[in-house]
Amino acid sequence: MVVSLVVQKYGGTSVADPDRIKAVADHIVATRRAGKDVVVVVSAMGKTTDDLEHLAHEVSTVPDGREMDMLLTAGERISIALLCMAIIDRGEHAVSFTGSQAGILTDTAHRKAKILEIKADRLRDAVTDGSIAVVAGFQGVSTTSDITTLGRGGSDTTAVALAAALDAEVCEIYTDVAGVFTADPRVVPTARKLDRVSYEEMLDMSATGGRVLALRSVEFARNHDVPVHVRSSFTWEPGTWVVQEDEVMEQAIISGVTHDLSEAKITITHVPDRPGIAARLFRALADDSVNVDMIVQNVSTEGHTDISFTVPRDDVARTQKAVEQIVDDLEASGFSADENVGRVSLVGAGMKTHPGVAAAMFETLAQEGVNIEMISTSSIRISCVVASEDVERAVRVLHVAFELGDDG
């Protein structure tokens, strides 16, 4: 008999205090007693990671990357141990594993390491012995035997990667929301929970402000075809399945509206429209580790053009410094930075076969008097940069116009 294996991931709010940890232990034990093998991935409790980062900045002006990883990984160490104790208290076997013990081998890029390989022998042995394996999310060990972290949202990636390595039937991501919604319910009260979305839609949602799943974990799930089930650890109700596109029934044209207020817009004005200009600009930014997101370049008039792009607001100072040094070299007339912007995106796989979506989106925003500053599209997404004070209004009118809500 083949027993099927489930990977369950619990985020920080799901294990924020002893009572939450005991509730999670109850659910894990129930899953086990329903006949499943269970591998659990846990984040640090509540705000632990933020608290540790704060401590780091109290003792150091620029905390060392290797030491920051050593520090932050203490958080998951605490949560895996406590969760195991609670499970054992309920009469099941449980064994905790650090990222290193779980065989999560990464590259050496501290604070944003990439998983190279998972040597899951120890986890497999534990599960074969009848134990519930509880793994520290967000962390691994590098090729030089140093402790690494996978960056924010890294626990989702740990969970999906383990689900792939262990050939799990599903990777359940437990969080403090009920699933993936057609829009942020705090902005749009009529937002509706989606039963299923495709990996591609989820990718675009995560990339444009949907905070439910970390982008890298969705990429990993798509590449390894891991079914992901996003659900609540507070209600334990079924949530949203993230699966292959052909498994998504009743494909809607638009799956959701997302928004993001974390970026700023930089514009380089009156740049000569010559080959190599964009390359020099973005190479300079890449060398300074600035994460450029959207890039828009208009057609040129009289041999000159404007180049606009968005960067995380935290990177604006660094970006301005880098641009300052090359703006003469680019023969541009100048540049400006605007933090007072936000992005609104429509995401939906059905868009590919419905050419009128972009037009309908722009009309809706125009009727509402929302000015569009930048536009960028992919085959299943349209994003508009607008003034930040217009963002929530834009989300609401688009949600109504595309009939996404419960009232749709």
Place this chain on the structure above:
Amino acid sequence: MVVSLVVQKYGGTSVADPDRIKAVADHIVATRRAGKDVVVVVSAMGKTTDDLEHLAHEVSTVPDGREMDMLLTAGERISIALLCMAIIDRGEHAVSFTGSQAGILTDTAHRKAKILEIKADRLRDAVTDGSIAVVAGFQGVSTTSDITTLGRGGSDTTAVALAAALDAEVCEIYTDVAGVFTADPRVVPTARKLDRVSYEEMLDMSATGGRVLALRSVEFARNHDVPVHVRSSFTWEPGTWVVQEDEVMEQAIISGVTHDLSEAKITITHVPDRPGIAARLFRALADDSVNVDMIVQNVSTEGHTDISFTVPRDDVARTQKAVEQIVDDLEASGFSADENVGRVSLVGAGMKTHPGVAAAMFETLAQEGVNIEMISTSSIRISCVVASEDVERAVRVLHVAFELGDDG
């Protein structure tokens, strides 16, 4: 040129908050810039270990030993990372190491593991590369690749063991007191700091209530001839050297008076005085992992005797249960437990050649009206169990009688 290596150990109060960590980093950097190689051992910050234990008891009735070790070791992980960041901030290289990374291999006894071997290659490489190595105290990795802890006071043992493995010139133990005193200064205001004590005296002091150094670390230092310097991380003044007896100049008859209120006295009454009785009793207790300390058996009268012994107060319930089960088997008339006791000890290597010490001690206590309930002696120590309310008074009169104080 051979550069000499210093091991420095900082306890929890020495790194209790960011300001303390920065003060410790200053001292480490100063030591390094004075031309020494430095390996640092750190405990968890302040009350971290207690806080983590408390959390464990909130999620679990009897926390699992393996998981408790996983949990508690998070504490040192935080302090080593923060201390390294602070050192790096001051312009020196520093690298943190968990017990496992430092090559501290232990047996598999969770919560009280013993160090089997230290594979210090990684530490040596770091030091050779010009780095300050900062090692998590109190922890190691077992022969089965599980995380272990060495028990309370384990960071002292880590430091002394590393000093032995790395052939350090000295193991400096930084703490919140200025050194080893002739008595607890909170009880005896005139208590005097000792410049030097022998390993043997320090062993007896640690075993009888001196809380400055953990017993196991002193044993380790003696067995490997590691000079230990106990000193304050608040004043940075020279403290007390713990060294070979022949290096202790001007050997005093008595080095200090110690006291201990953590034990209880158990008495088994009217036991037949036959071979094998004591063996059966203490085998039963050992099988229940009760740590018996002093044992006193009087000469028998009419073929029967009383056996008294002391155990930690935490073990009293377990001890009573074990004794209950064998008291009939031992043909004893009954047993009693008394938690209202304490122990006062005189420690001094000079005692070996001064036979009158015991008599003088008993006379002093008798003049003060302190009744002695049990007596036990070694070649350099005399311990008396007395009523707990008499303990501090006994310490004070003995400190005066043996002229130990600044006014002596």
